Amino acid sequence: MTINYATPAPEKLFPVAGVRLGVAEANIRKANRRDLALLALEPGATVAGVFTRNRFCAAPVHVCREHLSGGREIRALVINTGIANAGSGDEGLRAAKETCAAAGRLLGVGAEQVLPFSTGVILEPLPVDRIAAALPRCRDDLAPDRWHAAAHAIMTTDTVAKAASRKIDIDGRTITVTGMSKGAGMIHPNMATMLGFIATDAGVAAPLLSALARETADESFNCITVDGDTSTNDSFILIATGKSGVVFGDASSPGYARLREAIAGVALELAQGMVRDGEGATKFITVAVEGGRDREECRAVGFAIGHSPLVKTAFFASDPNLGRILAAIGYAPVAALDVDKIRVWLGSGGEEVLVAERGGRAATYREEDGVRVMRAEEITVRVDLGRGPASARIYTCDLSCDYVKINADYRS
Amino acid sequence: MTINYATPAPEKLFPVAGVRLGVAEANIRKANRRDLALLALEPGATVAGVFTRNRFCAAPVHVCREHLSGGREIRALVINTGIANAGSGDEGLRAAKETCAAAGRLLGVGAEQVLPFSTGVILEPLPVDRIAAALPRCRDDLAPDRWHAAAHAIMTTDTVAKAASRKIDIDGRTITVTGMSKGAGMIHPNMATMLGFIATDAGVAAPLLSALARETADESFNCITVDGDTSTNDSFILIATGKSGVVFGDASSPGYARLREAIAGVALELAQGMVRDGEGATKFITVAVEGGRDREECRAVGFAIGHSPLVKTAFFASDPNLGRILAAIGYAPVAALDVDKIRVWLGSGGEEVLVAERGGRAATYREEDGVRVMRAEEITVRVDLGRGPASARIYTCDLSCDYVKINADYRS
Numbered sequence: 001m002t003i004n005y006a007t008p009a010p011e012k013l014f015p016v017a018g019v020r021l022g023v024a025e026a027n028i029r030k031a032n033r034r035d036l037a038l039l040a041l042e043p044g045a046t047v048a049g050v051f052t053r054n055r056f057c058a059a060p061v062h063v064c065r066e067h068l069s070g071g072r073e074i075r076a077l078v079i080n081t082g083i084a085n086a087g088s089g090d091e092g093l094r095a096a097k098e099t100c101a102a103a104g105r106l107l108g109v110g111a112e113q114v115l116p117f118s119t120g121v122i123l124e125p126l127p128v129d130r131i132a133a134a135l136p137r138c139r140d141d142l143a144p145d146r147w148h149a150a151a152h153a154i155m156t157t158d159t160v161a162k163a164a165s166r167k168i169d170i171d172g173r174t175i176t177v178t179g180m181s182k183g184a185g186m187i188h189p190n191m192a193t194m195l196g197f198i199a200t201d202a203g204v205a206a207p208l209l210s211a212l213a214r215e216t217a218d219e220s221f222n223c224i225t226v227d228g229d230t231s232t233n234d235s236f237i238l239i240a241t242g243k244s245g246v247v248f249g250d251a252s253s254p255g256y257a258r259l260r261e262a263i264a265g266v267a268l269e270l271a272q273g274m275v276r277d278g279e280g281a282t283k284f285i286t287v288a289v290e291g292g293r294d295r296e297e298c299r300a301v302g303f304a305i306g307h308s309p310l311v312k313t314a315f316f317a318s319d320p321n322l323g324r325i326l327a328a329i330g331y332a333p334v335a336a337l338d339v340d341k342i343r344v345w346l347g348s349g350g351e352e353v354l355v356a357e358r359g360g361r362a363a364t365y366r367e368e369d370g371v372r373v374m375r376a377e378e379i380t381v382r383v384d385l386g387r388g389p390a391s392a393r394i395y396t397c398d399l400s401c402d403y404v405k406i407n408a409d410y411r412s
Numbered sequence: 413m414t415i416n417y418a419t420p421a422p423e424k425l426f427p428v429a430g431v432r433l434g435v436a437e438a439n440i441r442k443a444n445r446r447d448l449a450l451l452a453l454e455p456g457a458t459v460a461g462v463f464t465r466n467r468f469c470a471a472p473v474h475v476c477r478e479h480l481s482g483g484r485e486i487r488a489l490v491i492n493t494g495i496a497n498a499g500s501g502d503e504g505l506r507a508a509k510e511t512c513a514a515a516g517r518l519l520g521v522g523a524e525q526v527l528p529f530s531t532g533v534i535l536e537p538l539p540v541d542r543i544a545a546a547l548p549r550c551r552d553d554l555a556p557d558r559w560h561a562a563a564h565a566i567m568t569t570d571t572v573a574k575a576a577s578r579k580i581d582i583d584g585r586t587i588t589v590t591g592m593s594k595g596a597g598m599i600h601p602n603m604a605t606m607l608g609f610i611a612t613d614a615g616v617a618a619p620l621l622s623a624l625a626r627e628t629a630d631e632s633f634n635c636i637t638v639d640g641d642t643s644t645n646d647s648f649i650l651i652a653t654g655k656s657g658v659v660f661g662d663a664s665s666p667g668y669a670r671l672r673e674a675i676a677g678v679a680l681e682l683a684q685g686m687v688r689d690g691e692g693a694t695k696f697i698t699v700a701v702e703g704g705r706d707r708e709e710c711r712a713v714g715f716a717i718g719h720s721p722l723v724k725t726a727f728f729a730s731d732p733n734l735g736r737i738l739a740a741i742g743y744a745p746v747a748a749l750d751v752d753k754i755r756v757w758l759g760s761g762g763e764e765v766l767v768a769e770r771g772g773r774a775a776t777y778r779e780e781d782g783v784r785v786m787r788a789e790e791i792t793v794r795v796d797l798g799r800g801p802a803s804a805r806i807y808t809c810d811l812s813c814d815y816v817k818i819n820a821d822y823r824s
Contacts, residue, residue, distance in 0.1 A: 055751050056742030056771065087738055087772040122735030123773045232739055309721065309811075310819055317820035323534030326499055327644050330468030339467050359468065360499040361535045399721075401816045407722055408729035408813075 018241025022141030029082030058086030203242030280402030302394030320370025341386030430653025434553030441494030470498030615654030692814030714806030732782025753798030
């Protein structure tokens, strides 16, 4: 099931000057599917990455970090699906590096100028020979308008490919931002991982791009939760090719706020697409927490609600179960939270119902109103903590019988 | 479903001198069921409590804390099922206090000498008049041998009543420890709560009993997780009547270690009984973490594994899914964890299989061995962090389709 999401048509995904993409069938785990993507970058691009904090991080994550900090210009990305190359020890590191070397040879660049990404089952060896054999076909397929094909080639348990694109105009010059991602269930550590790739033809100085990548991830991929688990391979890469001729040296550069907004918009669309494609999901839930002292405590409350299996099963049942929501708020790790000041609304389709205030059910609340808003496919839980100016939004989905079935049956 | 657990027969639950119990039908939420229990304590008992840390704590929890710190001897406990009296504001506090006053009048003691406990649905008013009307029938039913009946009267979604009892001999004198609890799904905030009550006829000085209650909870009720949610009403009460004549003034008193062990044993049996009766549970899982720097980090790793929906669905499927277990260890909040030192075993029925070492699958591991141990109803995951002398055990169950069904259907 996918909640109100469909992959954009190929022509809606604008090419980004300086980025070419190609895909191929490498037969990594399943036959007859495109499971390998190559991104080739023209010289002059800056590249920044944000990676999983899971300590069992996969071999390609180690190699990405090494190559990004190595000081040489990044010229290519290789992404395979089927096998995650995680929990694979020294052999896995060697396989990731050999993948880079093979792509580098093809493109006439160094192995350390290539970033590797893998997603799929954990604890199985990466068939680097099959990847090397397929890379020439990826290279022959390289073209600027292959985002749609690439988004399909990186899927695992995704039921739809996720991609997004937009153009903005800054001082009469057009800047393009296009991205793709995979992930269904944030996260699914076996058929692992969230991967996200966004490119722009703006030029962005390396230090600024690093900050922008971190900020973008924090406001998009780090705001979603399907089951609360974080994966071994999660990676987000931001690429700025500079081919538009518009260059941003620092955060005060004119128009930078608009570039940032466009990138954030693409990232949020990708992140929400992953929730909408969450395993077994039937409802898309926005948890909007406001009135906090800082953003972190708003996020803590949002994730307490968004992670609670009891809240998520209640949403699956379209049950406005206030007790479960209040209990989740009550155990969120927030110091000195005064429950008497908290107000909670449930909303959908433009309607919003005050359900809780002063530590209990709102005096005006009628169960039939709660039931009506809960029937929708897209629901917002709004929480006012009543103690400050900060806010945050978390996106999640419900917990259905199908989630259990998908995750219990996956390896059998 | 209940995993290898049955309520002990009434004659296996030894009376505790100084405690009498009585039950009645109060028609609180459902007709024709005993839903009210009264415990009457002889003068001279000490009583200590440990309560939920959820900030939306229920009215009876507030009243318990007030009465326990008020300095007057506790002489009675009133426990109702059906309605939790949580999220009920000032009205709820009044209802809890009126319950105490009604019990106090019956027994000739002050309202502040009575502790109230409620469990059931949240956000509905407690019918204190029906409780007051039924209390005389509880009083008429009071007897030392009614632990079995009381354990049944406090159930909510429990499929079996939980009780445990043992006797120890200290210097030729017999000491009895008997307890009961309710909870299925730790925790189920709608039909809410874990409640636990343990009484001994040992005498224990008040400060020592407070410490003992905290320690006991930490090693039993605080070591279990079904869905990771904590409730608004969770309470554990430890009663020491002193009627055996054996008195413990401080932790160095002769025989105190044996009393502590007996109480811990009863508490662990009750706590494990709740996991075995976990909603939809088909497997009982012990997560034993050792080699940590301190107990807290062992618990953090244990709970990361025990809370992961992906791990729990894999157990439901009898799937030895190492990737999910390793990923959960990898995101546990433990500083500077070196994954290369971690070893993981899966065990059941006296057999133990080394499944992971040095950051990946163990060289000796064969999938068929993992599959064999995972088929059992009782499984141990043993994790050696390889960095210290501390250890901890967490108890949990699997996540099944029935869990979702029970929690999605509950209010409909």
